[in-house]
Amino acid sequence: MSASGGTKAIVAALGANLAIAVSKFVAFAFSGSSSMLAEGVHSLADSGNQALLLVGGKKAQREATPQHPFGYGRERYIYAFLVSIVLFSVGGMFAIYEGYEKIKHPHELEHWYWPVGVLVFAIIAESFSFRTAIKESNELRGTLSWKEFVRRAKAPELPVVLLEDFGALVGLILALGGVGLALATGDGVWDGIGTLCIGILLVLIAIVLAAETKSLLLGEAAGLEEVEKIEAAIVDGDTVTRVIHMRTLHLGPEELLVAAKVAVQHDDTATEVAAAIDAAETRIRAAVPIARVIYLEPDIYSESEATKGADPEAAPGGPAPAAH
Structure with a gap:
């Protein structure tokens, strides 16, 4: 997994969650707090999720094979989707069930100092983990808002860790509030x-993660900035005069497929066209290094055909209509 995959943030979150999970289960054993049990399962699920992200990153590094000629980059998306399922089922649904049972059959907390102490420790540990995720994300998100970063990020690991850590911190505050009110009122409800x-x-965080990861699994195009760089790199103004239409697809977070039909001069020789195509591919890779799979098809641009209407296959916001 590349540095942009947020390995440091994942490892930091994994270490914090394992330590926190142990402390929460100990607190539950001494106090009987359902919040502690739910939070313990939550931290255990989060630890498993971080392990899944690390496994996905490792599997994504495998070399391409005849059966999978474009490689295994999307393994990272698959494992990120599994994280959302684990978070929904193991974390969210278990907590809802445990909360419902505790409301129906409340009992007074015992040894209250255990859950309070563990929650304070967990908030501190999760804050350090969250800080690491924010620091790594800031290196990638640029001027994007946090909402835009989560929606547009092609590497799924950092958005997953960010949302998990955010949910963990809010969950700890909710647990502390529940324990505090139970102690203040003497009512375990x-x-x-x-x-x-x-x-x-x-459950809400899991739904957001599932929706965003599903979009990546289906296949997302390059961002607008990358598309503009690729289009500018293709045209040399001599042999390659314009982009007729183009498609881009992320084969993985750091691997982009580019397929385009380009206009060349009608009187250029095959040798000149081939040399121009090779030069265009070199310029594309220099402008957008993650563009690793490139297919350029030369064609003759026809103004008369272009005036008949837009290319029905052209992507929204793509280059001007053209034909041959």
Whole structure:
């Protein structure tokens, strides 16, 4: 996995969640707090999720094969989608069930200092993990807002870790609130309500992750900035005069497929056209290094055909209509 995959953030989150999970289960054993149990399962699920992301990153590095000629880059998307499923089922649904049971059958907390101490420790640990994820994300997101970064990021690991850490921090605050109200009122129902809120939060985060990862699995095009760089790199103004139409597709977070039909001069020889195509491919790779699979088809641009209407296959926001 490349540095842009957020390996440092994943490892930091994994270490924090394992330590926090152990402390939460210990606190549950001594206090009987359902919030602690739900949070312990949440941290355990998060640890498994980070392990899945690391496995996905490793598998994505495999070389292409005749059966998979474009490689295994999308393995990272598959494992990120599995993370959303785990977060929904193991984390969210378990917490909702546990919260419902605690509301129906509340009992007073015992040894309250255990859950309170563990929650304070967990908030500190998760804050460090969240800070690492934010720091790595800032190196990639540029001027994008956090919402835009999560929606547009092609590498799934950092958005996953960001949302998980954010959900963990909010969940810890909810758990602390539930435990605090249960202690203040002597009514264990508040502990159950806190647990229920944690479950709902995790389900919502899992749904967002699933929706964003599904889009990546289906295949997303390059961003507008990259498309503009590729189009500018293709045209040399001599042999290659314009882009007739173009398609781009992410084969993985750091691997882009580019397929385009380009206009060449009608009186150029085959040798000149071939040399121009090779030069265009070199310029594309220099402008957008992740463009690793490039197919350029030369054609003759016809103004009369272009005036008949836009290319029905042209992508929205793509180059001007053309024909041959």
